[in-house]
Amino acid sequence: MQGPLIDTLARQGVTRRTFMKYCATLASMMALPPAAGRAMAEAMAAAPAAARRPSVIWLPFQECTGCTESITRSHSPSIEGLIFDAISLDYQETLMAAAGHQAEEALHTAMRENAGKYLLVIDGSIPLGLDGAYSCIAGKSNLEALKEAAQGAAAIVAMGSCAAFGGIPKANPNPTGAVSVSDIIKDKPIINIPGCPPIPVVMTGVLAHFLTFGSLPELDSKGRPKAFYGETIHDRCYRRPFYDQGKFAHTFDDEGARNGWCLFELGCKGPVTHNACATVKWNGGTSWPVESGHGCLGCSEPDFWDGGGFYKALSMPADPLKMGAAAAVVGAAAGVALSFANRGKKSAAKSAHETTTLADLEK
Amino acid sequence: MNDMQFLTWVRGTGLDIAVSIFVLGVLWRLFEIYSLGRKADLAAPRDTPGASGWHTIFRRSIPPQGMVKKSPVSYIGGYTFHIGLAIVVFLFAPHILLIKNLTGLSWPALPSQFIDLVTVVTMAAMVVVLADRINKPVKRYLSTFGDWFTWTLTFLPLLTGWLAVQHLLLPYTVMLALHILSVELLLIFLPFTKLFHAFTVFGSRWYLGKINGHKGVAV
């Protein structure tokens, strides 16, 4: 039976109030004003449940399955799960029962039947080294698989820092020649959901947006949903006031650490990291790294792995003194050489001195 | 190059290059200047308490009698921006961390809001000093490209640092990178412009004090 989404939910035991509460929380997580939560609830409740659930194809490339873990573990049977229920996940290696040829067939069937309409989710980076031989599925390199699957996709979600920016595989010296999805696909809308792993609700938020409004949320210059990545961890951090007051933890077990002061000195990358951890938190809203006393690693930013030590404060440079010492030697040597040249010139001028007589005052 | 790569470059390679040029330049220039030497003063010295190179190094920081009234902008503006710069550079927590990381030395920081205020006051003082340079016939007459250039070099780190902390104009990451880049430019040009007075001022004052101290004149 077809009807508004709210009816579908009601049949599954979800009341209108539960749904309103969920939307309020989702709006809060998406950093939308509280009024947007009500608007979303009204729009979604009224929206007709799709005749056919939108197809989602999820391809894993050079990845660690952490992103999948993050998504699947985040929601116990809850509203978020119901949002997932509103889609048809047609291919997901880790989750699907099918394997081998069956799985391949499911993939191709889904691609064929939903051509131009399906949502393609990618996690993991794409290795270009050795003609892509570093990572293959069913004899196909990730590059080929991506190009093929991207052709019929309505949009692509690059899930996790590897798919979005290349992530850890791309870290210096990048042995596999890993690149991000957006490095390869140029003609499809791409939503980057970086993070190592990304926050699950970002995924459901994007899906909710897709289901509610039939469109993708607003993205920033790096292709990330503005709602979640619009501000830095530092801006939304509950420890921010201590930064402003100049109160810092200096070690992980000092007075400042116990008082919950700012972790900037301990290497927190919050000021340069755009993500929603500070508001959405992790593990069902239990906590998040800074709340548990550890600085942000900056995992949702490009090349976070090569951004200097995790425990080095942002204002600390890599190590300029090593080169500086060499420069000092060169500078001193140059200085000494110049000194000799100058003194030579000066004493030459002196030895060429001709005593001035009265006649010498006139031209 | 994305924001983070830009920041990583300025914090890494860029800073390496800047610090190297700075260190190299400072040593080279110091040798170049002070190796020229000075003839011993053969006149019989006259000792007067307070007349020495060391005394003058400190005493010259105090304006001579009546001079503040003659050029108030130079003195008040000059003091404000020099002291302000010192406070912002040496008493802002992230800066102390940098120094600590490089040298192992650290000291207490001032609250960020106070630093913020000092930065604004310092920038205001620099703008006033610049206006004075444009308005006063003597200063305008003496000014060369180097004067406008070094003013900009000094002002940019303040401005970009402030904008970064205030989250204005550009994303923090880009602003922070620009801030570090502007400091690197300052470091690179310091040994080769009039900014080098930061080093030679001590030598100059010492020579002045020494030469006049020999005559028993406390300058």
Next chain:
Amino acid sequence: MSASLEKGVRVLKEVIDAPIASYFNSCVHCGLCAEACLFYTETGDPKYTPIHKLEPMRRLYEQEYTLLGRLGKLVGLSKPVTDDELEAWKELVYNSCTLCGRCSAVCPVGNDIVYMVTKFREGMSASGHAPEGIIGAVNRTVTIGSPMGVKLPAVKAQMKHVEEDYGIPIPLDAEGAEYMVMLSSMEIINFPEYLAAIAKIMKQAGKTWTLCSTAFEATNAGYQIGNSDLARVLVMRIVDGAEKLKVKTVISPECGHAYSALRWNGANVVGRPFTFKVQHIIEVLGEFQEQGLLKTEGFETDRLTFHDPCQLARRGGVIKQQRNLMNMVAKNFVEMPDAGYMNWCCGGGGGASAIEEGEELRLEAFKKKKSQLDAVKPDRLVTACANCRIVLEEGLEHYQMDIPVVGLTEMIAEHIPDQTAENGA
């Protein structure tokens, strides 16, 4: 061999040293030195900014002694110093600089601008860009013996006058005397009372003293023009005279530059320390006063003020003595604003008074002295430098101010009782 740009450049290469290099690198173009220079404050023309007077030397320094300057010259970014340029700078380096040292006293980075000007003058004179007036003075000093052309017979005539008028013998070439007294030709011609005053003071103090027939002239035009070689010729005369007569102390007369040239520069141009002491007459009087060898009676009752000669006070460190001496004989002694260490120059020091074409500028700059005087309105103006005295008199006359100028030594001598002088003999 005559003056040439090459020679000037070579001399500059020789005299540019670490202090000068440090000073040029420290200058931040703040322009505060202008506020201290009477040629700027009275004309308002920024070209008189002290540090600007050194611009050609700064470029030469950079081109010769810095790597970047050399490169700049090579690629044509930095223009070489030319004869025309130096000629244009003549006015700035000589006419409008009295080596008064106020700029050095205020420079916030501690640049000794006077020190640099004296070195720049070495190059200016060697390249033939010294003013005719000072060249003439040097010529007369070297060939005749004094910048005003005074010869020994004129001195002897003065000696005779004083001996007749005061009945005190003036010793000449007395070997083994404690003090050898120097004169400036201005004193010989314009202020003969000075010699009488010395005689009276020495008599009262019971000190032996002498004039020297081969070295009576203290002024050193070679120092003013900035030529060490010629300055050496003149200093050597005094050194030879003093060593021949085996005196303990040579007294520099009431002339600022004579004092600087002999006391601070003498040993350096000669190349060895002196075997005798050099003192300014005011220092000697101050010592006598402290030791009780100077007794005066009576007081001047009119309103007096004191003009500190730059070379004595700011450049020579003698500031308290003249005030103690003033108070010894004056009831109504008032100080001008900025008196003492920061006193304003008369406008004619450092050889400037010998430059005819600089007179107009000098008189313009005198407005500073005028304002100082207007602030205290003295009846008479006392000083301790014959050159200041002449320049002051010219200025006062020009601005129609009726303020007589007197020498401090003479004024002190006037208060020495004749009896005491005779008894003490």
Next chain:
Amino acid sequence: MPLDAIPIVVINPSENSAAADRGLSGNAPVLLREIAQLTGRLLDSGEASAIDLRALPLTPADLDWLRETLGRGQVAATLEAEGESTLTETVCPGVWWVTHHNENGAVASEFIEVTFVPELLKAHPDDVRIGLEHLELLISDLS
């Protein structure tokens, strides 16, 4: 309101120490002014509004301070919907403290709502219609 829902624990070194040592950032008092303004707007135009407490840099101590300062009024409602939600009117009528917990008991979102009655408490006409249908069914069962 279970305080242990807030996982971070700030140790108070002493009762008399400065506000900052108790974990107060100084951001909470400012909120009172905003709430007052919103309440004024509610009276003037009837427009309801809300403040997302999770979107502001507030420390747990700040929230405690705010909660204590606003106090508890007469009305308190509890909603059981995938975790407990509490809607408590503060001593200022029209100012509601709304906390949504998830099924794990952790705080999912927290708001201050300035409204006569929170929207969540009101029954939706569609639901009321279903209720009416149910009532009619009950009545028909009577006969």
